[in-house]
Amino acid sequence: MNERILIVEDDQDIAFIEKDYLEMNGYQVHIASDGNEGLQEGLSGKYQLILLDVMLPGMDGFEICRRLRDKVDVPIMMVTAKREDIDKIRGLGFGADAYIEKPFSPSVFVARVKSQLAQYQRLKGNDTRRSKRITIGNISLDPDTHRVTVSGKEKLLPNKEFQVLEFLMLNADMVFSKEAIYDKIWGMDSLGNTATVPVHINRLREAIEKDPNKPRHLLTIWGVGYKFKP
Template sequence: MNERILIIEDDQDIAFIEKDYLEMSGYTVVIASDGLAGLNEALSGTYQLVLLDVMLPGMDGFEVCRRLRDKVDIPIMIVTAKREDIDKIRGLGFGADDYVEKPFSPSVLVARVKSQLAQYQRLKGSSLRKKSRITLGNISLDPDTHRVFVGNKEKVLPNKEFQVLEFLMVNADMVFSKETIYDKIWGMDSLGNTATVPVHINRLREAIEKDPNKPCHLLTIWGVGYKFKP
């Protein structure tokens, strides 16, 4: 195992507990103690996952997450003491893939890290298999090159948002519950939360819809789920 993990955490006691348990599981771990340093390290190094605290000096974890997601496509896990759902949804809205609440069991943290890395590798592996380009209306998606175009304009999507869009486009006009979408994209062995799905749908709408508040393609079927309308 040669995965490298970056921990961005200003509480050194917590950071070293995370580091010790992850290193015992075979990972290489680097610690950054403030938001700006962590952002720069994440952008300059080669990491397979980032563990990101929310309350950081210099730049908070939400802003770090937003800036990272614009540049890198790796799992980002928010580690937070905040328990309000709005904070979890905010983190997911900025592109985080999962969250862990403090206090946490180190063994649970390691399990969730392994789950995120395994899921990411499965998604990367599936993208290597030859697939046909999908074009529906003015939206075109190429699974092999991981590119999406709305008209002639390319839209850069994080891996999971790409996978959600691909799943819905392949199954156009079919309605899927958020639980079904979650199982298909994140996997039944994932330890996250189905609240992730509507957050990613909203981010997709911002990327591909002319008016995200009045979507023409990514439709909500109230009480049922979501579908892609060509």
């Protein structure tokens, strides 16, 4: 195992506990103790997963996540003591893949990291299964290369948004409730809730629709759910 993990955490006690347990499980770990350092390290491209504390000096975790997601395609996990759903939704809106809430047990912490890395590897096509390119209208999605193009222009999508789009395109014209989409994409391993689904749908509309306020493909079926219209 040679995955490198970046921890952005200003509480050194917590940071070194996380580092110790991850290193015991074979990961290479670097700690950044403030937001500005964390952003620069995250943009370096050296890491396969980034753990972001929410409250940081210099720049908060939400802003770091937003800036990283536009440039870096790796799992981003927010680590926070705040339990309010609005914080979770806000973080996922900026492209976070998952949350870990303080306090947490070390074994759960490591298991969550392993799960995110494994899911990312599957999504990137590093297992033996190969998927075919999906093209509907001017939108093309290639699971093997994790690329989405709209009218020939490539769109960089975070992991979860890519998965949501792939699922809906594979089942074009079928309507799925937000609960069904959440169960399919996040599953039982997630610490979020179904309110994250509309956030991801809105972000996808910003990426693939000509007019996100009048979507042509990603439609809301009021009282039922969402569908991808060919």
